[in-house]
Every structure is written in C-alpha cells, then in structure tokens.
Amino acid sequence: MGDPQPKSYHGANITVTFDGRRCLHFAECLRGLPEVFDVRARPWITPDNAESAAVAEVVERCPSGALRYALRNGAEESPPHPTVVTTVEGGPILLHGDLTVTGRGRETRMALCACGRSSRRPSCDNACRTRPDRRVDPIA
Incomplete structure (x- = not known):
C-alpha cells in the first residue's frame, strides 16, 4: 500500500x-x-x-x-476549530484542523515528524519505528 x-x-x-x-x-x-x-x-x-x-x-x-x-454532492471534510494537536508516545505529532503547509497548500490532517529521522520532514515516515539506529542532530 x-x-x-x-x-x-x-x-x-x-x-x-x-x-x-x-x-x-x-x-x-x-x-x-x-x-x-x-x-x-x-x-x-x-x-x-x-x-x-x-x-x-x-x-x-x-x-x-x-x-x-x-x-458526489461536493461536500468535503470540515476541519475542527481550533486545530487539535495530539502527541503519540514514541511517534508523530498529529494535527487536525484548517492547516496551510508551505509548498503543500491546504491540509486538514497530517502527521509531523517528532524524532527528526524522517526523510520526508516535516511529515512523519515512521522512521522512529523502522530506523531506530539512525541518529539526527536535533540542533541542525
């Protein structure tokens, strides 16, 4: 998938x-x-x-x-107001709201990388679960 x-x-x-x-x-x-x-x-x-x-x-x-x-009637998802931010222990930061992401446009839901290991930052790619040995300098 x-x-x-x-x-x-x-x-x-x-x-x-x-x-x-x-x-x-x-x-x-x-x-x-x-x-x-x-x-x-x-x-x-x-x-x-x-x-x-x-x-x-x-x-x-x-x-x-x-x-x-x-x-079919044209209705779309209505994001919550205010935006909901949820942290997942050992995982991503989940955002659900009316979001604008530079270079991506409007989003309603997304998972942000919290570990710094994702190859698709700011989005999470599960690197914290699949590549736990990869180290990233948090200051860089």
Whole structure:
C-alpha cells in the first residue's frame, strides 16, 4: 500500500482517495469499517459497502491524512476549530484542523515528524519505528 501516487476508489456517492506515502498504519480505517477497508481484498477500498456518511466519518479518523474523501454532492471534510494537536508516545505529532503547509497548500490532517529521522520532514515516515539506529542532530 505504499503506491507513489494517490489512488481513488469511486463509489456511487463518495470517492475515497488513498496516499500510501502518508499512511502510518494506525488502522483506524480497518477497525472502523472492515467491510469497506480490507487489505486482503482487491480493490482494498470498496466505498459502496457502507453508507457514504459512515465512510466519510471513518476517513476523517485517519490521523495522517492518507485517506481523503469527496462526496458526489461536493461536500468535503470540515476541519475542527481550533486545530487539535495530539502527541503519540514514541511517534508523530498529529494535527487536525484548517492547516496551510508551505509548498503543500491546504491540509486538514497530517502527521509531523517528532524524532527528526524522517526523510520526508516535516511529515512523519515512521522512521522512529523502522530506523531506530539512525541518529539526527536535533540542533541542525
């Protein structure tokens, strides 16, 4: 699921887009709607297996923003105000709000690197879990 380009999965009333480069495997989608999100199936996302409102609600739980949605009626995710910042022990800093990231534009959810090891800073790439021996000078 680490495809280089985001992939869209179209349903009758909702389209779900998945960006594997952003996925940190929190598995909110798998726990939330296993009938829609099933990594053993192809395609692994089948938006019509649940009501579009339920799919949108689960997509909004994706802490990294790897999952996004667009409803056929044009409705999009409404980020919370104020922005919510959550730290994960030994992991990223999660942001959920109306965010503007230089060079990336508008975001609603993202995971920031907290360890300094990510090759995609400011975004987390799970380097703290997959490359624990890599050292980064925190002052640099």
